[in-house]
Amino acid sequence: MRALVFALAVLFATPALAVLPDEVLEDPVLEARARALSAELRCPVCRNESIDASNADLSRELRLLVRERLVAGDTDAEVMSYLVDRYGEYILLDPSRGGTNLLLWGAPLGLLLIGGAVAGVAVTRRQSAPEALSPEEEAQLTDLMEEEEDKRS
Numbered sequence: 001m002r003a004l005v006f007a008l009a010v011l012f013a014t015p016a017l018a019v020l021p022d023e024v025l026e027d028p029v030l031e032a033r034a035r036a037l038s039a040e041l042r043c044p045v046c047r048n049e050s051i052d053a054s055n056a057d058l059s060r061e062l063r064l065l066v067r068e069r070l071v072a073g074d075t076d077a078e079v080m081s082y083l084v085d086r087y088g089e090y091i092l093l094d095p096s097r098g099g100t101n102l103l104l105w106g107a108p109l110g111l112l113l114i115g116g117a118v119a120g121v122a123v124t125r126r127q128s129a130p131e132a133l134s135p136e137e138e139a140q141l142t143d144l145m146e147e148e149e150d151k152r153s
Contacts, residue, residue: 023060025067034067037079041066042093050093 025031038052045056051063062083069079080092089095097105133141 023063023067025071030067030070033076034063034070037066037070037076038063040080040093041083042091044087044091048093 025034035052039050041051041062043049043051043054043056043059043062045058046054051059051066065083066079069082074082083091089101095101
Protein backbone atom coordinates (compact mmCIF):
# COMPACT_ATOMS: atom_id res chain seq x y z
CA MET A 1 0.00 0.00 0.00
CA ARG A 2 2.81 2.43 0.89
CA ALA A 3 4.55 1.67 -2.38
CA LEU A 4 1.37 2.51 -4.28
CA VAL A 5 0.95 5.82 -2.44
CA PHE A 6 4.62 6.65 -3.07
CA ALA A 7 4.32 5.76 -6.76
CA LEU A 8 1.23 7.96 -7.12
CA ALA A 9 2.95 10.83 -5.31
CA VAL A 10 5.95 10.61 -7.64
CA LEU A 11 3.69 10.32 -10.68
CA PHE A 12 1.73 13.44 -9.82
CA ALA A 13 4.73 15.42 -8.54
CA THR A 14 5.02 17.57 -11.63
CA PRO A 15 6.27 21.11 -11.25
CA ALA A 16 3.52 23.45 -10.15
CA LEU A 17 3.09 26.28 -12.59
CA ALA A 18 2.05 29.65 -11.32
CA VAL A 19 -0.49 30.42 -14.03
CA LEU A 20 -3.74 31.24 -12.30
CA PRO A 21 -7.13 30.15 -13.67
CA ASP A 22 -8.19 33.74 -14.39
CA GLU A 23 -5.15 34.16 -16.68
CA VAL A 24 -5.94 31.21 -18.95
CA LEU A 25 -7.22 32.16 -22.39
CA GLU A 26 -10.35 30.52 -23.77
CA ASP A 27 -8.69 29.75 -27.11
CA PRO A 28 -6.46 26.68 -26.52
CA VAL A 29 -4.15 27.57 -29.42
CA LEU A 30 -3.49 31.06 -28.05
CA GLU A 31 -3.07 29.62 -24.55
CA ALA A 32 -0.51 27.11 -25.81
CA ARG A 33 1.41 29.92 -27.52
CA ALA A 34 1.24 32.04 -24.36
CA ARG A 35 2.56 29.15 -22.24
CA ALA A 36 5.39 28.50 -24.70
CA LEU A 37 6.39 32.18 -24.68
CA SER A 38 6.10 32.40 -20.89
CA ALA A 39 8.45 29.44 -20.52
CA GLU A 40 11.13 31.37 -22.47
CA LEU A 41 10.88 34.58 -20.42
CA ARG A 42 12.85 35.19 -17.22
CA CYS A 43 11.14 36.47 -14.09
CA PRO A 44 12.94 39.73 -13.23
CA VAL A 45 12.28 39.08 -9.53
CA CYS A 46 13.15 35.37 -9.28
CA ARG A 47 16.12 35.52 -11.65
CA ASN A 48 16.53 32.01 -13.11
CA GLU A 49 12.88 31.07 -13.16
CA SER A 50 10.48 31.50 -16.03
CA ILE A 51 7.47 33.76 -15.65
CA ASP A 52 5.37 30.64 -16.27
CA ALA A 53 6.66 29.07 -13.05
CA SER A 54 7.01 32.20 -10.91
CA ASN A 55 4.47 33.38 -8.35
CA ALA A 56 5.87 36.95 -8.29
CA ASP A 57 3.42 39.77 -9.01
CA LEU A 58 5.62 41.08 -11.81
CA SER A 59 5.58 37.64 -13.46
CA ARG A 60 1.79 37.63 -13.31
CA GLU A 61 1.73 41.05 -14.99
CA LEU A 62 4.11 39.80 -17.69
CA ARG A 63 1.99 36.68 -18.29
CA LEU A 64 -1.08 38.88 -18.68
CA LEU A 65 0.84 41.20 -21.02
CA VAL A 66 1.90 38.25 -23.20
CA ARG A 67 -1.70 37.05 -23.41
CA GLU A 68 -2.94 40.58 -24.13
CA ARG A 69 -0.48 40.96 -27.01
CA LEU A 70 -1.43 37.55 -28.45
CA VAL A 71 -5.14 38.37 -28.29
CA ALA A 72 -4.36 41.66 -30.07
CA GLY A 73 -2.94 39.61 -32.95
CA ASP A 74 0.82 39.87 -32.39
CA THR A 75 3.01 37.03 -33.59
CA ASP A 76 5.31 35.22 -31.16
CA ALA A 77 8.29 37.14 -32.55
CA GLU A 78 6.48 40.48 -32.11
CA VAL A 79 5.62 39.65 -28.49
CA MET A 80 9.23 38.70 -27.76
CA SER A 81 10.54 41.79 -29.54
CA TYR A 82 8.16 44.00 -27.55
CA LEU A 83 9.31 42.52 -24.25
CA VAL A 84 13.01 42.69 -25.17
CA ASP A 85 12.59 46.34 -26.21
CA ARG A 86 10.87 47.08 -22.92
CA TYR A 87 13.01 45.02 -20.49
CA GLY A 88 16.23 44.30 -22.39
CA GLU A 89 17.71 40.91 -23.28
CA TYR A 90 17.83 40.02 -19.59
CA ILE A 91 14.15 39.07 -19.88
CA LEU A 92 15.11 36.12 -22.11
CA LEU A 93 16.06 32.87 -20.37
CA ASP A 94 18.22 32.04 -23.40
CA PRO A 95 19.70 35.34 -24.64
CA SER A 96 21.21 35.77 -28.11
CA ARG A 97 24.75 34.61 -28.76
CA GLY A 98 26.08 37.81 -30.33
CA GLY A 99 27.05 41.38 -29.59
CA THR A 100 27.59 42.30 -25.96
CA ASN A 101 26.59 38.82 -24.81
CA LEU A 102 29.46 37.34 -26.82
CA LEU A 103 31.84 39.67 -25.00
CA LEU A 104 30.40 38.62 -21.65
CA TRP A 105 30.74 34.92 -22.47
CA GLY A 106 34.28 35.33 -23.86
CA ALA A 107 35.67 37.56 -21.10
CA PRO A 108 36.48 34.75 -18.62
CA LEU A 109 38.41 32.82 -21.27
CA GLY A 110 40.24 35.97 -22.34
CA LEU A 111 41.18 36.82 -18.76
CA LEU A 112 42.37 33.26 -18.19
CA LEU A 113 44.59 33.44 -21.28
CA ILE A 114 46.01 36.82 -20.25
CA GLY A 115 46.69 35.52 -16.72
CA GLY A 116 48.43 32.45 -18.14
CA ALA A 117 50.60 34.64 -20.38
CA VAL A 118 51.57 36.89 -17.46
CA ALA A 119 52.40 33.86 -15.31
CA GLY A 120 54.44 32.33 -18.14
CA VAL A 121 56.47 35.53 -18.59
CA ALA A 122 57.07 35.75 -14.83
CA VAL A 123 58.27 32.15 -14.61
CA THR A 124 60.51 32.56 -17.66
CA ARG A 125 62.12 35.71 -16.26
CA ARG A 126 62.67 34.06 -12.91
CA GLN A 127 64.37 31.06 -14.51
CA SER A 128 66.69 33.23 -16.63
CA ALA A 129 67.95 35.28 -13.64
CA PRO A 130 71.47 34.42 -12.38
CA GLU A 131 71.30 32.04 -9.45
CA ALA A 132 74.65 32.56 -7.67
CA LEU A 133 77.85 34.55 -7.83
CA SER A 134 80.91 33.12 -9.54
CA PRO A 135 84.02 32.58 -7.35
CA GLU A 136 85.64 35.71 -8.86
CA GLU A 137 82.52 37.79 -8.06
CA GLU A 138 82.51 36.46 -4.49
CA ALA A 139 86.15 37.44 -4.06
CA GLN A 140 85.44 40.94 -5.38
CA LEU A 141 82.45 41.29 -3.05
CA THR A 142 84.51 40.18 -0.06
CA ASP A 143 87.25 42.69 -0.92
CA LEU A 144 84.71 45.51 -1.26
CA MET A 145 83.11 44.65 2.07
CA GLU A 146 86.51 44.56 3.82
CA GLU A 147 87.45 47.96 2.32
CA GLU A 148 84.15 49.39 3.57
CA GLU A 149 84.81 48.06 7.09
CA ASP A 150 88.31 49.57 7.08
CA LYS A 151 86.90 52.97 6.13
CA ARG A 152 84.42 52.90 9.02
CA SER A 153 87.01 51.95 11.62
